[in-house]
Amino acid sequence: MRARYGRRVLRRVAGAAATLALTIAALLVVTFALSSLSPIDPAIRLVGDHASAASYQQARRDLGLDRPWPVQFARYVSQVLRGNLGTSSSTGQPVRDDLAKVFPATLELATLAMLISAAVGLAFGLLGAWRPGGLTDGVIRILSLAGNSIPIFWLGLLALYLFYAHLHWTGGPGRLDDAFEYTIDRSTGLVLIDTWRSGVPGAFVNAITHLILPVLVLAANAIGNIARLTRAALLNESAREYVILARAKGAGEARVLFAHILPNASGAAVTVLALSYARLLEGAVLTETVFAWPGLGRYLTTALFAADVPAILGGTLVIGVCFVVLNRCADLLARAVDPRIL
Protein backbone atom coordinates (compact mmCIF):
# COMPACT_ATOMS: atom_id res chain seq x y z
CA MET A 1 0.00 0.00 0.00
CA ARG A 2 2.68 2.42 1.03
CA ALA A 3 4.88 1.45 -1.91
CA ARG A 4 2.04 2.15 -4.29
CA TYR A 5 1.49 5.55 -2.67
CA GLY A 6 5.18 6.37 -3.06
CA ARG A 7 5.10 5.41 -6.71
CA ARG A 8 2.03 7.55 -7.26
CA VAL A 9 3.71 10.57 -5.69
CA LEU A 10 6.80 9.94 -7.78
CA ARG A 11 4.77 9.70 -10.97
CA ARG A 12 2.94 12.88 -10.07
CA VAL A 13 6.16 14.81 -9.48
CA ALA A 14 7.62 13.46 -12.72
CA GLY A 15 4.45 14.48 -14.55
CA ALA A 16 4.61 17.95 -13.05
CA ALA A 17 8.26 18.29 -14.02
CA ALA A 18 7.42 17.28 -17.59
CA THR A 19 4.60 19.84 -17.81
CA LEU A 20 6.89 22.46 -16.34
CA ALA A 21 9.60 21.74 -18.91
CA LEU A 22 7.03 21.84 -21.69
CA THR A 23 5.61 25.16 -20.49
CA ILE A 24 9.04 26.74 -20.25
CA ALA A 25 9.89 25.43 -23.72
CA ALA A 26 6.70 27.05 -25.01
CA LEU A 27 7.67 30.28 -23.29
CA LEU A 28 11.01 30.13 -25.09
CA VAL A 29 9.18 29.66 -28.40
CA VAL A 30 7.18 32.82 -27.67
CA THR A 31 10.20 34.94 -26.75
CA PHE A 32 12.11 33.60 -29.75
CA ALA A 33 9.18 34.34 -32.05
CA LEU A 34 8.98 37.87 -30.65
CA SER A 35 12.68 38.45 -31.19
CA SER A 36 12.54 37.23 -34.79
CA LEU A 37 9.33 39.12 -35.59
CA SER A 38 10.70 42.30 -34.10
CA PRO A 39 10.99 45.12 -36.63
CA ILE A 40 14.30 46.07 -34.99
CA ASP A 41 17.15 44.46 -36.93
CA PRO A 42 19.83 43.33 -34.46
CA ALA A 43 22.48 43.37 -37.19
CA ILE A 44 21.86 47.08 -37.86
CA ARG A 45 21.90 47.63 -34.11
CA LEU A 46 25.37 46.06 -34.08
CA VAL A 47 27.02 47.76 -37.04
CA GLY A 48 25.05 51.00 -37.22
CA ASP A 49 23.00 52.62 -39.97
CA HIS A 50 25.88 53.65 -42.17
CA ALA A 51 27.75 50.36 -42.33
CA SER A 52 28.69 48.90 -45.71
CA ALA A 53 26.68 46.02 -47.11
CA ALA A 54 29.61 43.68 -46.56
CA SER A 55 29.97 44.42 -42.85
CA TYR A 56 26.18 44.22 -42.47
CA GLN A 57 26.20 40.75 -44.02
CA GLN A 58 29.13 39.82 -41.80
CA ALA A 59 27.16 40.91 -38.72
CA ARG A 60 24.17 38.88 -39.87
CA ARG A 61 26.40 35.84 -40.25
CA ASP A 62 27.98 36.41 -36.83
CA LEU A 63 24.54 36.59 -35.23
CA GLY A 64 23.42 33.50 -37.13
CA LEU A 65 20.59 35.42 -38.80
CA ASP A 66 21.29 33.90 -42.20
CA ARG A 67 20.54 30.38 -40.97
CA PRO A 68 17.07 28.79 -41.20
CA TRP A 69 14.90 29.55 -38.18
CA PRO A 70 14.95 26.06 -36.58
CA VAL A 71 18.74 26.37 -36.38
CA GLN A 72 18.37 29.86 -34.93
CA PHE A 73 15.90 28.56 -32.37
CA ALA A 74 18.17 25.69 -31.34
CA ARG A 75 20.99 28.17 -30.97
CA TYR A 76 18.78 30.50 -28.92
CA VAL A 77 17.69 27.69 -26.58
CA SER A 78 21.23 26.45 -26.02
CA GLN A 79 22.36 30.01 -25.28
CA VAL A 80 19.54 30.54 -22.78
CA LEU A 81 20.25 27.20 -21.11
CA ARG A 82 23.84 28.26 -20.66
CA GLY A 83 22.61 31.47 -19.05
CA ASN A 84 23.45 33.73 -21.97
CA LEU A 85 20.59 36.13 -22.58
CA GLY A 86 22.49 38.45 -24.89
CA THR A 87 23.84 41.93 -24.32
CA SER A 88 21.61 44.83 -23.44
CA SER A 89 21.94 47.55 -26.05
CA SER A 90 21.14 50.31 -23.57
CA THR A 91 23.36 49.36 -20.61
CA GLY A 92 26.03 47.56 -22.64
CA GLN A 93 26.13 44.80 -20.00
CA PRO A 94 25.14 41.16 -20.38
CA VAL A 95 21.41 40.95 -19.72
CA ARG A 96 22.02 38.16 -17.21
CA ASP A 97 24.20 40.40 -15.01
CA ASP A 98 21.70 43.23 -15.23
CA LEU A 99 18.88 40.92 -14.22
CA ALA A 100 20.84 39.44 -11.32
CA LYS A 101 21.38 42.98 -10.06
CA VAL A 102 17.72 44.02 -10.17
CA PHE A 103 15.99 40.77 -9.26
CA PRO A 104 16.47 40.94 -5.45
CA ALA A 105 14.65 44.29 -5.28
CA THR A 106 11.60 42.80 -7.00
CA LEU A 107 11.77 39.62 -4.95
CA GLU A 108 11.81 41.62 -1.72
CA LEU A 109 8.90 43.80 -2.80
CA ALA A 110 6.75 40.91 -4.02
CA THR A 111 7.52 38.66 -1.05
CA LEU A 112 6.62 41.31 1.53
CA ALA A 113 3.47 42.14 -0.42
CA MET A 114 2.67 38.43 -0.50
CA LEU A 115 3.01 38.03 3.27
CA ILE A 116 0.78 41.02 3.91
CA SER A 117 -1.85 40.11 1.36
CA ALA A 118 -1.95 36.50 2.59
CA ALA A 119 -2.52 37.60 6.19
CA VAL A 120 -5.05 40.34 5.40
CA GLY A 121 -6.76 38.49 2.56
CA LEU A 122 -7.28 35.26 4.53
CA ALA A 123 -8.51 37.21 7.55
CA PHE A 124 -10.96 39.15 5.36
CA GLY A 125 -12.16 35.95 3.75
CA LEU A 126 -12.75 34.30 7.12
CA LEU A 127 -14.51 37.36 8.54
CA GLY A 128 -16.72 37.62 5.47
CA ALA A 129 -17.70 33.95 5.56
CA TRP A 130 -18.39 34.10 9.32
CA ARG A 131 -21.74 35.81 8.84
CA PRO A 132 -22.47 35.95 5.13
CA GLY A 133 -24.72 38.87 4.26
CA GLY A 134 -23.94 40.69 7.48
CA LEU A 135 -22.49 44.18 7.88
CA THR A 136 -18.87 42.99 8.14
CA ASP A 137 -19.35 40.84 5.09
CA GLY A 138 -20.74 43.79 3.17
CA VAL A 139 -17.86 46.10 4.09
CA ILE A 140 -15.30 43.44 3.27
CA ARG A 141 -16.99 42.71 -0.02
CA ILE A 142 -16.79 46.37 -1.03
CA LEU A 143 -13.15 46.56 0.06
CA SER A 144 -12.13 43.46 -1.84
CA LEU A 145 -14.10 44.52 -4.89
CA ALA A 146 -12.27 47.85 -4.85
CA GLY A 147 -8.92 46.15 -4.26
CA ASN A 148 -9.57 43.82 -7.16
CA SER A 149 -10.59 46.59 -9.55
CA ILE A 150 -8.18 49.39 -8.70
CA PRO A 151 -5.40 50.31 -11.13
CA ILE A 152 -2.41 49.92 -8.81
CA PHE A 153 -0.25 52.48 -10.58
CA TRP A 154 -2.95 55.06 -9.91
CA LEU A 155 -3.32 53.99 -6.28
CA GLY A 156 0.46 54.29 -5.95
CA LEU A 157 0.47 57.84 -7.30
CA LEU A 158 -2.32 58.96 -5.01
CA ALA A 159 -0.63 57.28 -2.04
CA LEU A 160 2.62 59.08 -2.86
CA TYR A 161 0.79 62.38 -3.05
CA LEU A 162 -1.10 61.89 0.20
CA PHE A 163 1.33 60.08 2.50
CA TYR A 164 4.65 61.34 1.18
CA ALA A 165 4.16 64.81 -0.29
CA HIS A 166 1.24 65.97 1.81
CA LEU A 167 1.43 64.25 5.20
CA HIS A 168 5.17 63.35 5.23
CA TRP A 169 4.38 60.03 6.91
CA THR A 170 6.43 57.79 4.60
CA GLY A 171 9.51 57.87 2.42
CA GLY A 172 9.24 58.88 -1.24
CA PRO A 173 10.18 57.02 -4.39
CA GLY A 174 13.29 54.85 -4.41
CA ARG A 175 14.54 52.35 -1.83
CA LEU A 176 16.33 54.77 0.54
CA ASP A 177 16.76 58.49 1.14
CA ASP A 178 19.66 60.02 -0.77
CA ALA A 179 21.62 60.32 2.47
CA PHE A 180 21.77 56.53 2.72
CA GLU A 181 21.58 55.62 -0.95
CA TYR A 182 25.34 55.59 -1.57
CA THR A 183 26.67 54.65 1.85
CA ILE A 184 25.03 51.26 2.27
CA ASP A 185 26.87 48.18 1.09
CA ARG A 186 24.55 46.28 -1.27
CA SER A 187 25.81 42.75 -0.82
CA THR A 188 22.53 40.84 -0.81
CA GLY A 189 20.46 43.32 -2.81
CA LEU A 190 17.67 43.01 -0.24
CA VAL A 191 17.40 46.47 1.24
CA LEU A 192 16.09 45.34 4.64
CA ILE A 193 18.98 42.92 5.19
CA ASP A 194 21.60 45.27 3.79
CA THR A 195 20.59 48.20 5.98
CA TRP A 196 20.27 45.96 9.05
CA ARG A 197 23.77 44.58 8.56
CA SER A 198 25.31 47.96 7.74
CA GLY A 199 24.55 49.20 11.25
CA VAL A 200 24.18 52.75 9.96
CA PRO A 201 21.81 54.44 12.42
CA GLY A 202 18.42 55.16 10.90
CA ALA A 203 19.06 53.28 7.68
CA PHE A 204 16.87 50.29 8.56
CA VAL A 205 13.96 52.49 9.61
CA ASN A 206 14.44 54.55 6.47
CA ALA A 207 14.24 51.41 4.36
CA ILE A 208 10.96 50.49 6.04
CA THR A 209 9.43 53.92 5.41
CA HIS A 210 10.32 53.55 1.74
CA LEU A 211 9.01 49.99 1.52
CA ILE A 212 5.68 50.51 3.17
CA LEU A 213 3.82 52.28 0.35
CA PRO A 214 4.92 50.13 -2.59
CA VAL A 215 4.30 46.95 -0.60
CA LEU A 216 0.79 47.97 0.44
CA VAL A 217 -0.09 49.28 -3.01
CA LEU A 218 1.17 46.12 -4.67
CA ALA A 219 -0.74 44.00 -2.16
CA ALA A 220 -4.07 45.76 -2.89
CA ASN A 221 -5.07 43.61 -5.88
CA ALA A 222 -3.96 40.40 -4.20
CA ILE A 223 -5.82 41.17 -0.97
CA GLY A 224 -9.06 41.66 -2.89
CA ASN A 225 -8.52 38.48 -4.85
CA ILE A 226 -7.54 36.30 -1.89
CA ALA A 227 -10.41 37.59 0.25
CA ARG A 228 -13.01 36.93 -2.45
CA LEU A 229 -11.82 33.45 -3.30
CA THR A 230 -11.31 32.39 0.33
CA ARG A 231 -14.81 33.54 1.20
CA ALA A 232 -16.26 31.71 -1.79
CA ALA A 233 -14.37 28.50 -0.93
CA LEU A 234 -15.50 28.63 2.70
CA LEU A 235 -19.13 29.26 1.78
CA ASN A 236 -18.99 26.50 -0.80
CA GLU A 237 -17.86 24.06 1.88
CA SER A 238 -20.32 25.30 4.49
CA ALA A 239 -23.24 24.12 2.36
CA ARG A 240 -22.03 20.51 2.54
CA GLU A 241 -23.70 17.78 4.56
CA TYR A 242 -20.79 17.16 6.90
CA VAL A 243 -21.21 20.71 8.19
CA ILE A 244 -24.86 20.08 8.96
CA LEU A 245 -23.86 16.87 10.73
CA ALA A 246 -21.22 18.68 12.79
CA ARG A 247 -23.77 21.30 13.80
CA ALA A 248 -26.36 18.60 14.63
CA LYS A 249 -23.84 16.96 16.91
CA GLY A 250 -23.56 20.25 18.78
CA ALA A 251 -20.28 21.66 17.52
CA GLY A 252 -19.99 25.41 18.07
CA GLU A 253 -19.67 27.85 15.17
CA ALA A 254 -15.95 28.36 15.77
CA ARG A 255 -15.32 24.63 15.89
CA VAL A 256 -17.34 24.07 12.71
CA LEU A 257 -15.38 26.77 10.89
CA PHE A 258 -11.88 25.98 12.09
CA ALA A 259 -11.98 22.21 12.59
CA HIS A 260 -14.36 21.14 9.83
CA ILE A 261 -14.65 23.71 7.04
CA LEU A 262 -11.15 25.20 7.03
CA PRO A 263 -9.21 21.96 6.39
CA ASN A 264 -11.48 21.18 3.46
CA ALA A 265 -11.13 24.65 1.99
CA SER A 266 -7.36 24.77 2.45
CA GLY A 267 -6.62 23.26 -0.98
CA ALA A 268 -8.38 26.16 -2.64
CA ALA A 269 -6.69 28.66 -0.33
CA VAL A 270 -3.20 27.33 -1.07
CA THR A 271 -3.83 27.53 -4.81
CA VAL A 272 -5.04 31.10 -4.50
CA LEU A 273 -1.97 32.08 -2.47
CA ALA A 274 0.54 30.57 -4.88
CA LEU A 275 -1.20 32.11 -7.88
CA SER A 276 -1.31 35.47 -6.13
CA TYR A 277 2.43 35.34 -5.57
CA ALA A 278 2.95 34.81 -9.29
CA ARG A 279 0.62 37.71 -10.07
CA LEU A 280 2.44 39.93 -7.57
CA LEU A 281 5.76 39.38 -9.33
CA GLU A 282 4.02 40.50 -12.49
CA GLY A 283 2.22 43.43 -10.87
CA ALA A 284 5.56 44.67 -9.59
CA VAL A 285 6.24 45.98 -13.11
CA LEU A 286 3.74 48.80 -12.71
CA THR A 287 4.38 49.42 -9.03
CA GLU A 288 8.11 49.75 -9.58
CA THR A 289 7.59 52.28 -12.35
CA VAL A 290 5.52 54.50 -10.07
CA PHE A 291 7.82 54.20 -7.06
CA ALA A 292 11.13 54.38 -9.01
CA TRP A 293 11.94 51.01 -7.46
CA PRO A 294 15.12 49.66 -9.07
CA GLY A 295 13.79 46.16 -9.75
CA LEU A 296 13.01 43.85 -12.62
CA GLY A 297 9.86 45.72 -13.59
CA ARG A 298 11.57 49.07 -13.94
CA TYR A 299 14.41 47.43 -15.85
CA LEU A 300 11.82 46.02 -18.22
CA THR A 301 10.01 49.32 -18.75
CA THR A 302 13.28 51.21 -19.23
CA ALA A 303 14.27 48.61 -21.82
CA LEU A 304 10.90 49.08 -23.53
CA PHE A 305 11.56 52.76 -24.11
CA ALA A 306 15.08 52.10 -25.38
CA ALA A 307 13.71 49.39 -27.74
CA ASP A 308 16.34 47.16 -26.15
CA VAL A 309 15.05 43.81 -27.41
CA PRO A 310 17.49 41.44 -25.60
CA ALA A 311 16.73 43.15 -22.28
CA ILE A 312 12.96 43.09 -22.87
CA LEU A 313 12.97 39.40 -23.74
CA GLY A 314 15.43 38.47 -20.99
CA GLY A 315 13.29 40.22 -18.38
CA THR A 316 10.14 38.66 -19.79
CA LEU A 317 11.74 35.25 -19.67
CA VAL A 318 12.79 35.60 -16.03
CA ILE A 319 9.38 36.83 -14.89
CA GLY A 320 7.74 34.23 -17.11
CA VAL A 321 9.76 31.34 -15.68
CA CYS A 322 9.05 32.46 -12.09
CA PHE A 323 5.37 32.77 -12.99
CA VAL A 324 5.21 29.35 -14.61
CA VAL A 325 7.09 27.63 -11.77
CA LEU A 326 4.79 29.20 -9.16
CA ASN A 327 1.77 28.23 -11.22
CA ARG A 328 2.88 24.61 -11.33
CA CYS A 329 3.77 24.69 -7.61
CA ALA A 330 0.21 25.82 -6.97
CA ASP A 331 -1.08 22.65 -8.64
CA LEU A 332 1.29 20.40 -6.71
CA LEU A 333 0.65 22.12 -3.37
CA ALA A 334 -3.11 21.97 -3.77
CA ARG A 335 -2.83 18.22 -4.35
CA ALA A 336 -0.51 17.77 -1.38
CA VAL A 337 -2.87 19.65 0.93
CA ASP A 338 -6.04 18.14 -0.44
CA PRO A 339 -5.68 14.49 -1.50
CA ARG A 340 -9.14 14.50 -3.09
CA ILE A 341 -7.86 16.47 -6.09
CA LEU A 342 -6.60 14.01 -8.67
Next chain:
Amino acid sequence: MNRPRRPFTSADLCLGTAVLGVALFAALMAPWLAPFDPIAQDIGQRLSPPTLTHLLGTDGLGRDILSRLIYGTRPTLALVALVMVLSVPIGLTVGIVAGYCGGRIERLLMGVTDVVMAFPTLVLALAFVGVMGPGLINSAFALALTGWPAYARLARTETLQMRRSDYLAAAEMHGIVGPRLLWGHVLPACVPSMQIRLALDLAAIILAAAGLSFLGLGMGPPTPEWGAMIADGSKVIFDQWWVAASPGAAILLLSVAFNLIADGLRAAGDPSRA
Protein backbone atom coordinates in the same frame (compact mmCIF):
# COMPACT_ATOMS: atom_id res chain seq x y z
CA MET B 1 -27.50 26.07 -15.18
CA ASN B 2 -31.02 27.46 -15.15
CA ARG B 3 -31.13 30.84 -16.75
CA PRO B 4 -32.26 33.79 -14.66
CA ARG B 5 -35.98 34.41 -15.08
CA ARG B 6 -35.80 38.10 -14.31
CA PRO B 7 -32.27 39.16 -15.15
CA PHE B 8 -32.34 42.55 -13.45
CA THR B 9 -33.48 41.53 -10.00
CA SER B 10 -29.97 41.66 -8.60
CA ALA B 11 -28.66 45.02 -7.47
CA ASP B 12 -25.13 44.08 -8.58
CA LEU B 13 -26.21 43.41 -12.10
CA CYS B 14 -28.29 46.60 -12.28
CA LEU B 15 -25.49 48.80 -11.00
CA GLY B 16 -22.82 47.21 -13.17
CA THR B 17 -24.96 47.38 -16.31
CA ALA B 18 -25.89 50.99 -15.55
CA VAL B 19 -22.23 52.05 -15.30
CA LEU B 20 -21.38 50.15 -18.47
CA GLY B 21 -24.38 51.74 -20.18
CA VAL B 22 -23.21 55.22 -19.20
CA ALA B 23 -19.74 54.44 -20.55
CA LEU B 24 -21.17 53.13 -23.83
CA PHE B 25 -23.39 56.19 -24.12
CA ALA B 26 -20.42 58.48 -23.47
CA ALA B 27 -18.38 56.68 -26.13
CA LEU B 28 -21.13 56.94 -28.75
CA MET B 29 -22.16 60.51 -27.99
CA ALA B 30 -18.71 61.89 -27.13
CA PRO B 31 -18.78 64.78 -29.66
CA TRP B 32 -22.08 66.03 -28.25
CA LEU B 33 -21.37 65.39 -24.57
CA ALA B 34 -17.84 66.75 -24.31
CA PRO B 35 -17.83 70.46 -23.48
CA PHE B 36 -14.46 71.03 -25.23
CA ASP B 37 -12.35 69.57 -28.01
CA PRO B 38 -10.32 66.83 -26.24
CA ILE B 39 -7.07 67.69 -28.08
CA ALA B 40 -7.44 71.47 -28.29
CA GLN B 41 -4.66 73.04 -26.25
CA ASP B 42 -5.11 76.24 -24.28
CA ILE B 43 -1.76 76.99 -22.69
CA GLY B 44 -3.17 80.01 -20.86
CA GLN B 45 -5.48 77.70 -18.93
CA ARG B 46 -2.94 74.95 -18.24
CA LEU B 47 -3.18 72.94 -14.99
CA SER B 48 -6.28 74.78 -13.91
CA PRO B 49 -7.98 73.23 -10.86
CA PRO B 50 -11.62 72.16 -11.26
CA THR B 51 -13.75 75.22 -12.06
CA LEU B 52 -17.22 75.80 -13.47
CA THR B 53 -15.91 75.98 -17.05
CA HIS B 54 -13.50 73.06 -16.63
CA LEU B 55 -15.41 70.77 -14.26
CA LEU B 56 -12.45 68.42 -13.72
CA GLY B 57 -9.71 70.96 -14.39
CA THR B 58 -7.20 71.01 -17.25
CA ASP B 59 -3.99 69.08 -17.91
CA GLY B 60 -0.43 70.24 -18.59
CA LEU B 61 -1.32 71.42 -22.11
CA GLY B 62 -4.51 73.16 -21.01
CA ARG B 63 -6.80 70.45 -22.40
CA ASP B 64 -10.13 69.94 -20.67
CA ILE B 65 -9.89 66.76 -18.57
CA LEU B 66 -13.64 66.03 -18.58
CA SER B 67 -13.71 66.08 -22.38
CA ARG B 68 -10.67 63.83 -22.57
CA LEU B 69 -12.27 61.49 -20.05
CA ILE B 70 -15.43 61.25 -22.17
CA TYR B 71 -13.46 60.63 -25.37
CA GLY B 72 -11.26 58.18 -23.46
CA THR B 73 -14.16 55.73 -23.16
CA ARG B 74 -13.71 55.06 -26.91
CA PRO B 75 -10.27 53.43 -26.97
CA THR B 76 -11.01 51.63 -23.69
CA LEU B 77 -14.25 50.06 -24.88
CA ALA B 78 -12.86 49.41 -28.37
CA LEU B 79 -9.93 47.52 -26.88
CA VAL B 80 -12.17 45.53 -24.55
CA ALA B 81 -14.44 44.61 -27.48
CA LEU B 82 -11.48 43.63 -29.65
CA VAL B 83 -9.96 41.37 -27.00
CA MET B 84 -13.36 39.78 -26.49
CA VAL B 85 -13.88 39.16 -30.21
CA LEU B 86 -10.40 37.69 -30.53
CA SER B 87 -10.17 35.47 -27.47
CA VAL B 88 -13.69 34.09 -26.88
CA PRO B 89 -14.20 32.36 -30.26
CA ILE B 90 -10.73 30.78 -30.16
CA GLY B 91 -11.23 29.53 -26.61
CA LEU B 92 -14.72 28.18 -27.25
CA THR B 93 -13.70 26.41 -30.44
CA VAL B 94 -10.68 24.77 -28.82
CA GLY B 95 -12.67 23.73 -25.75
CA ILE B 96 -15.73 22.39 -27.55
CA VAL B 97 -13.70 20.48 -30.11
CA ALA B 98 -11.50 19.02 -27.36
CA GLY B 99 -14.47 18.05 -25.21
CA TYR B 100 -16.46 16.59 -28.07
CA CYS B 101 -13.70 14.70 -29.90
CA GLY B 102 -11.92 13.38 -26.83
CA GLY B 103 -8.91 11.09 -27.12
CA ARG B 104 -5.67 12.31 -28.61
CA ILE B 105 -7.13 15.55 -29.99
CA GLU B 106 -8.43 16.45 -26.52
CA ARG B 107 -5.08 15.74 -24.90
CA LEU B 108 -3.22 17.81 -27.47
CA LEU B 109 -5.59 20.80 -27.34
CA MET B 110 -5.85 20.86 -23.56
CA GLY B 111 -2.08 20.48 -23.28
CA VAL B 112 -1.62 23.63 -25.34
CA THR B 113 -4.33 25.34 -23.29
CA ASP B 114 -2.65 24.46 -20.01
CA VAL B 115 0.69 25.70 -21.27
CA VAL B 116 -0.68 29.06 -22.39
CA MET B 117 -2.79 29.34 -19.23
CA ALA B 118 0.40 29.39 -17.17
CA PHE B 119 1.81 32.38 -19.08
CA PRO B 120 2.03 35.77 -17.40
CA THR B 121 -0.53 38.03 -19.12
CA LEU B 122 0.73 41.51 -18.41
CA VAL B 123 4.43 40.84 -18.91
CA LEU B 124 3.91 38.96 -22.17
CA ALA B 125 1.59 41.71 -23.37
CA LEU B 126 4.28 44.21 -22.43
CA ALA B 127 6.94 42.31 -24.34
CA PHE B 128 4.64 41.82 -27.32
CA VAL B 129 3.70 45.47 -27.59
CA GLY B 130 7.24 46.57 -26.76
CA VAL B 131 8.71 44.50 -29.57
CA MET B 132 5.95 44.74 -32.17
CA GLY B 133 5.18 48.41 -31.58
CA PRO B 134 2.47 50.16 -29.55
CA GLY B 135 -1.11 50.65 -30.66
CA LEU B 136 -4.66 49.47 -30.13
CA ILE B 137 -4.54 46.42 -32.40
CA ASN B 138 -1.24 45.18 -31.02
CA SER B 139 -2.44 45.65 -27.43
CA ALA B 140 -5.58 43.67 -28.22
CA PHE B 141 -3.59 40.86 -29.84
CA ALA B 142 -1.18 40.83 -26.90
CA LEU B 143 -3.98 40.52 -24.36
CA ALA B 144 -5.94 37.96 -26.41
CA LEU B 145 -2.81 35.84 -26.79
CA THR B 146 -3.00 34.78 -23.15
CA GLY B 147 -6.74 35.38 -22.68
CA TRP B 148 -8.34 32.48 -24.57
CA PRO B 149 -7.34 29.41 -22.45
CA ALA B 150 -9.85 30.20 -19.71
CA TYR B 151 -12.72 29.85 -22.21
CA ALA B 152 -11.26 26.67 -23.61
CA ARG B 153 -11.21 25.01 -20.18
CA LEU B 154 -14.69 26.16 -19.44
CA ALA B 155 -16.13 25.05 -22.78
CA ARG B 156 -14.46 21.66 -22.45
CA THR B 157 -15.97 21.10 -18.99
CA GLU B 158 -19.44 22.01 -20.24
CA THR B 159 -19.05 19.88 -23.36
CA LEU B 160 -17.84 16.86 -21.41
CA GLN B 161 -20.84 17.11 -19.11
CA MET B 162 -23.26 16.84 -22.00
CA ARG B 163 -21.36 14.55 -24.33
CA ARG B 164 -23.24 11.48 -23.16
CA SER B 165 -26.55 13.26 -22.60
CA ASP B 166 -29.85 12.17 -24.11
CA TYR B 167 -30.21 15.67 -25.45
CA LEU B 168 -27.22 15.32 -27.74
CA ALA B 169 -28.17 11.76 -28.65
CA ALA B 170 -31.61 13.02 -29.71
CA ALA B 171 -30.05 15.74 -31.83
CA GLU B 172 -27.72 13.24 -33.49
CA MET B 173 -30.62 10.92 -34.18
CA HIS B 174 -32.24 13.75 -36.10
CA GLY B 175 -29.19 13.82 -38.29
CA ILE B 176 -27.61 16.88 -36.73
CA VAL B 177 -23.90 16.18 -36.67
CA GLY B 178 -20.57 17.90 -37.08
CA PRO B 179 -20.22 21.67 -36.85
CA ARG B 180 -23.97 22.21 -36.74
CA LEU B 181 -24.27 20.06 -33.64
CA LEU B 182 -21.41 21.83 -31.91
CA TRP B 183 -22.60 25.28 -32.94
CA GLY B 184 -26.32 24.89 -32.33
CA HIS B 185 -26.48 22.44 -29.45
CA VAL B 186 -23.23 22.41 -27.50
CA LEU B 187 -22.28 26.08 -27.74
CA PRO B 188 -25.47 27.47 -26.14
CA ALA B 189 -24.80 25.34 -23.05
CA CYS B 190 -21.44 27.07 -22.59
CA VAL B 191 -22.90 30.56 -22.73
CA PRO B 192 -23.99 31.13 -19.09
CA SER B 193 -20.66 30.20 -17.51
CA MET B 194 -18.81 31.94 -20.33
CA GLN B 195 -20.64 35.21 -19.62
CA ILE B 196 -19.47 35.18 -16.01
CA ARG B 197 -15.90 34.43 -16.98
CA LEU B 198 -16.01 37.10 -19.68
CA ALA B 199 -17.22 39.80 -17.30
CA LEU B 200 -14.48 38.89 -14.82
CA ASP B 201 -11.85 38.88 -17.57
CA LEU B 202 -12.94 42.22 -18.95
CA ALA B 203 -12.48 43.75 -15.49
CA ALA B 204 -8.90 42.51 -15.53
CA ILE B 205 -8.34 43.47 -19.18
CA ILE B 206 -9.33 47.07 -18.49
CA LEU B 207 -6.65 47.21 -15.80
CA ALA B 208 -4.03 45.57 -18.01
CA ALA B 209 -4.86 47.87 -20.93
CA ALA B 210 -4.69 50.91 -18.67
CA GLY B 211 -1.31 49.66 -17.44
CA LEU B 212 -0.03 49.35 -21.00
CA SER B 213 -1.17 52.83 -21.92
CA PHE B 214 0.21 54.18 -18.62
CA LEU B 215 3.61 52.82 -19.65
CA GLY B 216 3.28 54.63 -22.98
CA LEU B 217 2.39 51.55 -25.02
CA GLY B 218 -1.12 52.61 -25.95
CA MET B 219 -2.25 54.54 -29.02
CA GLY B 220 0.06 57.41 -28.26
CA PRO B 221 -0.59 61.16 -28.00
CA PRO B 222 -2.71 63.10 -28.61
CA THR B 223 -5.44 60.41 -28.42
CA PRO B 224 -7.13 60.76 -25.05
CA GLU B 225 -6.52 57.47 -23.20
CA TRP B 226 -7.15 57.00 -19.50
CA GLY B 227 -3.87 55.24 -18.75
CA ALA B 228 -1.84 57.79 -20.66
CA MET B 229 -3.73 60.61 -18.90
CA ILE B 230 -2.61 59.16 -15.56
CA ALA B 231 0.95 59.06 -16.87
CA ASP B 232 0.65 62.75 -17.80
CA GLY B 233 -0.76 63.50 -14.37
CA SER B 234 2.02 61.59 -12.63
CA LYS B 235 4.46 64.34 -13.69
CA VAL B 236 2.55 66.90 -11.66
CA ILE B 237 1.10 64.60 -9.00
CA PHE B 238 2.62 66.52 -6.06
CA ASP B 239 1.13 69.87 -7.04
CA GLN B 240 -1.86 69.16 -9.29
CA TRP B 241 -3.21 65.82 -8.10
CA TRP B 242 -6.54 66.19 -9.89
CA VAL B 243 -4.93 65.66 -13.31
CA ALA B 244 -4.24 62.00 -12.47
CA ALA B 245 -7.18 61.47 -10.11
CA SER B 246 -10.18 61.45 -12.46
CA PRO B 247 -8.94 59.09 -15.21
CA GLY B 248 -7.94 56.57 -12.54
CA ALA B 249 -11.37 56.85 -10.98
CA ALA B 250 -12.91 56.17 -14.40
CA ILE B 251 -10.82 53.00 -14.80
CA LEU B 252 -11.75 51.87 -11.29
CA LEU B 253 -15.44 52.51 -11.93
CA LEU B 254 -15.54 50.56 -15.20
CA SER B 255 -13.56 47.68 -13.73
CA VAL B 256 -15.87 47.55 -10.71
CA ALA B 257 -18.83 47.56 -13.10
CA PHE B 258 -17.59 44.45 -14.90
CA ASN B 259 -16.88 42.72 -11.59
CA LEU B 260 -20.39 43.54 -10.39
CA ILE B 261 -21.87 42.16 -13.60
CA ALA B 262 -19.89 38.96 -13.07
CA ASP B 263 -21.12 38.66 -9.47
CA GLY B 264 -24.68 39.39 -10.51
CA LEU B 265 -24.63 36.83 -13.32
CA ARG B 266 -23.16 34.23 -11.00
CA ALA B 267 -25.82 34.84 -8.35
CA ALA B 268 -28.55 34.75 -10.99
CA GLY B 269 -27.32 31.48 -12.45
CA ASP B 270 -26.85 29.81 -9.09
CA PRO B 271 -29.40 31.02 -6.52
CA SER B 272 -27.98 28.80 -3.77
CA ARG B 273 -24.78 30.86 -3.70
CA ALA B 274 -26.08 34.39 -3.67
